Every structure is written in structure tokens, then in C-alpha cells.
Amino acid sequence: MAGYFSKYNSICQKDHKERNELEISLTNCKYRGEGNAAVAIALLKEKKVLRLLKSEKNEKESMKREVSDKLRRYVEFVHTVMKPLLSPAFLHCPNLVNLSVEDVRTLNKIMEGQRPDYRVWKLVPEAPTSAIVLQDYCTFPCTFPNLPTEGPVIGIEIKAKQGFLPPLEILPKDQKIKASICRFCLLQHYKVKKGTKPSISQYCPLDLFSGCPHRMKVAIQNLFKTPQNNLRIVRDQEIVYSREKKGSLRTVFCDFFHNSENEIDSFALLIIQALLKVFPGAITSNGLLPAIKPCHQFCVKSSKLCSTECAASHVLPDGCVLHRILQVQQLDTTDIANLYPQFKALKDQLNNGDSCLEKLLLVLAIHRGLGKTERQSWETESSFISRKIWEFLLSLTAKDCSIMVVMQRLKERTAHIPDENVLLDNNGRPYLFSLGLVDLDYKQLSKIESAYYNDCQAIQILQKRSNDTVPHKYC
Ligand SMILES: O=P(O)(O)O[C@@H]1[C@@H](OP(=O)(O)O)[C@H](OP(=O)(O)O)[C@H](O)[C@H](OP(=O)(O)O)[C@H]1OP(=O)(O)O
Numbered sequence: 403m404a405g406y407f408s409k410y411n412s413i414c415q416k417d418h419k420e421r422n423e424l425e426i427s428l429t430n431c432k433y434r435g436e437g438n439a440a441v442a443i444a445l446l447k448e449k450k451v452l453r454l455l456k457s458e459k460n461e462k463e464s465m466k467r468e469v470s471d472k473l474r475r476y477v478e479f480v481h482t483v484m485k486p487l488l489s490p491a492f493l494h495c496p497n498l499v500n501l502s503v504e505d506v507r508t509l510n511k512i513m514e515g516q517r518p519d520y521r522v523w524k525l526v527p528e529a530p531t532s533a534i535v536l537q538d539y540c541t542f543p544c545t546f547p548n549l550p551t552e553g554p555v556i557g558i559e560i561k562a563k564q565g566f567l568p569p570l571e572i573l574p575k576d577q578k579i580k581a582s583i584c585r586f587c588l589l590q591h592y593k594v595k596k597g598t599k600p601s602i603s604q605y606c607p608l609d610l611f612s613g614c615p616h617r618m619k620v621a622i623q624n625l626f627k628t629p630q631n632n633l634r635i636v637r638d639q640e641i642v643y644s645r646e647k648k649g650s651l652r653t654v655f656c657d658f659f660h661n662s663e664n665e666i667d668s669f670a671l672l673i674i675q676a677l678l679k680v681f682p683g684a685i686t687s688n689g690l691l692p693a694i695k696p697c698h699q700f701c702v703k704s705s706k707l708c709s710t711e712c713a714a715s716h717v718l719p720d721g722c723v724l725h726r727i728l729q730v731q732q733l734d735t736t737d738i739a740n741l742y743p744q745f746k747a748l749k750d751q752l753n754n755g756d757s758c759l760e761k762l763l764l765v766l767a768i769h770r771g772l773g774k775t776e777r778q779s780w781e782t783e784s785s786f787i788s789r790k791i792w793e794f795l796l797s798l799t800a801k802d803c804s805i806m807v808v809m810q811r812l813k814e815r816t817a818h819i820p821d822e823n824v825l826l827d828n829n830g831r832p833y834l835f836s837l838g839l840v841d842l843d844y845k846q847l848s849k850i851e852s853a854y855y856n857d858c859q860a861i862q863i864l865q866k867r868s869n870d871t872v873p874h875k876y877c
């Protein structure tokens with residue numbers, strides 16, 4: 403096959419992890435969490451995570467057999483597309499491993515009683531399979547040996563979601579509302595109605611991506627209040643705070659800080675620092691992506707605490723993880739409302755619909771026109787639309803990925819710890835930290851139709867809820 407999937411076929415072979423390097427046993431493995439597509443099991447000694455794909459209970463045998471192809475694609479996609487786009491500073495490339503039926507049986511046993519009810523309609527079939535081995539981002543990488551740390555290791559996962567609004571002028575008349583309510587907030591009522599969300603989240607991604615410490619703090623406090631699948635906290639490799647486990651945050655932070663005053667605020671400040679930390683290796687000097695558009699956007703749900711002066715001075719610094727994610731998210735320049743009809747027209751033009759288009763997209767990989775809003779001189783109308791589709795899919799991955807932050811108190815600040823791995827609390831006391839990105843799946847073409855459909859449904863529901871056009875009535 404043409405394109406990056408064939409070009410980088412060797413990556414998987416080279417990085418193939420030996421099964422005997424991993425201890426898959428009831429004592430060494432712990433359920434770490436799951437999403438719609440995959441389940442993650444922590445390997446405690448190895449400080450790795452096994453990511454297994456799930457399938458629907460009645461899925462066809464042939465679909466189950468595709469697991470290893472899907473994972474190979476995943477590894478190649480992360481290595482050749484997402485790593486350069488989101489920066490090698492935030493990604494370690496995953497490996498593939500083959501698992502026997504006994505391994506899967508053991509892993510399923512470990513998951514028993516741990517999985518949330520609303521996820522069990524999918525499972526890991528009891529059969530030999532492949533899985534992905536990732537670094538456990540709730541522990542420190544092995545390149546951080548023997549540092550003077552103490553107290554618990556706290557891992558935080560933030561699924562930040564879409565951090566910008568599409569410009570009003572590009573939206574069709576019946577979708578103008580999308581310029582005043584962000585996609586995350588827009589979809590909330592629809593998801594609650596469908597039963598996939600328990601309640602309306604108080605979190606607004608525009609606050610988190612604002613770069614304003616005030617608004618970011620509100621975003622994090624709201625994540626604490628309604629974590630849904632947007633916030634998880636792991637303490638010493640054990641999940642202690644999530645949608646399913648909402649205990650006391652004070653207990654979570656017990657022994658974590660140098661002193662025990664205002665732990666929750668102090669923790670929010672450390673997270674903000676981590677999210678705004680500049681990693682020299684992540685500064686976008688390579689010109690791969692266009693500059694981000696201003697991030698001072700407000701949706702009807704976002705916090706209004708940021709003053710005018712503050713809005714002018716607070717930006718996401720180039721080289722921080724939020725900046726980089728937002729850049730990739732903003733590859734979506736046309737909005738699905740405009741892209742979907744173009745996608746349908748192009749599919750009709752092509753003889754072989756989806757599969758032909760898939761091939762067209764795969765050769766794009768990291769294209770020299772990436773992110774350009776206008777059609778380039780070398781592009782035909784259909785190659786321009788293919789690029790827009792490809793950009794939308796890349797952007798979708800960045801809108802759905804999770805940021806993993808891990809922290810531990812440092813007894814002292816030693817010279818050989820790089821600045822980029824140290825956070826300071828309000829009293830200037832140091833914490834070791836590290837950061838990574840997970841859930842970087844390649845999004846299939848079918849996502850274009852579902853994204854369009856979901857937006858239309860969500861708009862309808864919102865409009866039904868209130869015929870009043872005053873924006874705050876929507877929430
Ligand atoms: O489109 P969204 O915003 O509803 O995102 C979906 C997520 O919803 P949520 O983050 O909970 O709001 C959804 O998450 P959940 O299943 O709700 O945990 C998935 O991540 C889904 O991706 P995929 O189908 O697994 O590839 C996500 O779908 P896509 O990002 O692939 O569209």
C-alpha cells in the first residue's frame with residue numbers, strides 16, 4: 403500500500419516487545435481504566451501499561467482478527483504523524499506485543515468487578531491477540547533514576563477536548579450557535595439524553611485553553627466537581643478519583659504536599675504550571691503547523707473572571723502542551739458543517755467511495771500544505787478537499803487525546819534535574835514532574851458523518867430546550 407503505513411512498516415517489527423519481558427499475573431497487573439475503544443492495564447513492576455482493544459460482544463470473528471492490523475496502524479500513525487505534530491517531547495512510541503489466550507484470561511480476571519457498568523457491553527474476547535505496550539504515564543520514566551523524591555506519586559489525566567470556537571462567518575445559518583457555545587458544552591445535553599453522560603459537566607475547555615490562570619483554575623475546579631471522563635487521578639498506581647470514584651480530594655493529596663494548607667488550590671496551581679510549562683523541544687519552530695489563532699474565546703459556559711487586561715496578556719506559551727494540542731486541533735479550519743457536504747460530494751465522484759478516499763488520505767501523511775486554509779497552487783479541487791478531510795481527522799485525534807501529568811514532592815532541588823521537569827508550589831517548594839499524551843488513535847472516515855450528525859442532533863436538542871435565544875438559557 404502506498405503512503406506512510408507501508409513506508410514505516412518496519413517500525414512495528416523493530417519495536418516489537420517480547421512477551422517474556424512482561425509479567426502478566428494477578429499480582430503484577432492492575433486495571434487502570436478504559437474508554438470507548440480500549441482498556442488499559444498497568445504492569446506495576448515494569449511501569450508499563452498494556453492497551454487492549456475491545457470489541458462488541460457479538461462482533462464478527464473477522465473483525466476480531468483485525469485487531470493486530472489496527473494496532474500496527476496505531477503504532478505507525480503515532481510514530482509518523484502524531485509524534486512530529488504533537489512533538490516528540492510529549493510522546494513515547496508504543497510497542498506491539500502478542501498475548502496468548504491464558505494472558506487474556508488473566509487480564510479479564512483482573513478487570514472483573516473493576517469496569518464501569520456502562521462500558522461492559524464491549525469486552526476483550528478470550529482469544530490470542532495483540533496489545534500495545536506504553537510507558538505508564540502515572541509513574542516516572544526510567545530516565546529519572548534516584549532523584550531525591552518523597553511522598554506519593556500522583557498521576558493526573560485530563561481529557562481536555564476541543565479548545566476553540568469556529569469563526570461565526572464560516573458557519574451556515576442554522577449552525578451559527580456553534581460560535582457561541584463550544585463543542586464540548588454543546589454536546590452535553592445530547593449526551594445526557596442519550597445516557598452516555600450522567601449529568602451536565604461544569605467544565606469548559608475554553609477556560610482550560612485560555613492561558614489565563616484565573617480561568618484555568620476555574621476549569622480545573624470544575625473538573626474536580628464533574629470529572630466524567632475528563633479527569634482521573636491515580637495515586638501510587640491506583641485510581642483514586644474519577645467519574646466512578648469521587649472520594650475526598652483531601653485524602654487523595656494526603657502526604658503529597660510539603661505542608662497541608664489549601665491542598666486543592668495548591669494542586670490546581672501545580673497542574674496549571676505543568677500545562678503551561680515550556681518544553682524547548684516542543685517549540686514549533688519547524689513550521690509544520692500554522693500559528694494558533696487567539697485563544698481568548700468565551701462560550702456561554704466559560705468563566706468570565708478574566709479581565710480585559712488579563713485577556714490581553716495571557717496566552718498559551720509556544721512549547722507548552724496545551725499550545726501544541728490546540729495547534730493540531732485548529733487544523734480543523736472549515737468546520738464539519740462545511741466539510742461534510744464536500745466530503746459527500748467527493749465520495750460520490752470517486753468510484754470506490756470510502757476505500758478510494760482512505761487511500762487518497764494515507765498518502766498525505768504530513769503534507770507541505772498542512773493547515774493552509776486556501777487551496778494551494780499545486781492542488782486540484784479534490785486533492786484540496788482530501789487535505790481538508792485529512793486535517794479534520796488529525797484534528798479529531800487531538801480533540802480526543804488525554805494529557806497525563808505525573809508529580810512527586812522533591813526533598814531538594816538538585817542541579818541535575820532539568821527546569822522543564824520541576825514545578826514549584828506557592829511557597830517555592832519543588833516537585834518533580836513529567837508529562838505525556840495518550841489516546842492518539844487514527845480516526846476513521848466514518849467519523850465525519852458521525853461528527854456532523856452529532857452536531858445537528860445536539861443543536862436540535864438545545865433549541866428544543868429553549869426557544870429563547872438568550873445564550874445562558876442553553877446551559
Ligand atoms: O466526538 P466526541 O466529542 O463525542 O468524542 C467521543 C468521546 O466522547 P467524550 O469525550 O466522552 O465526550 C468518546 O469517549 P467516551 O466513550 O464517551 O469515553 C470516545 O473517545 C470517542 O472516540 P472513539 O469512538 O473511541 O474513537 C469520541 O469520538 P470522536 O472524537 O472520535 O468523534
Ligand SMILES: Nc1ncnc2c1ncn2[C@@H]1O[C@H](COP(=O)(O)OP(=O)(O)OP(=O)(O)O)[C@@H](O)[C@H]1O
Pocket residue numbers: 434435436437438439440441442451453536537538539540559634802804806840841842843
Ligand atoms: N500510557 C498510559 N499511562 C497511564 N494511563 C493510561 C495510559 N494509556 C491509557 N491509560 C488510561 O487508560 C484509559 C483508557 O485508555 P485510552 O484513552 O487509550 O482508551 P480509549 O478507549 O481510546 O479512550 P476514548 O474513549 O477516550 O477514545 C485512559 O483514559 C487512561 O486513564
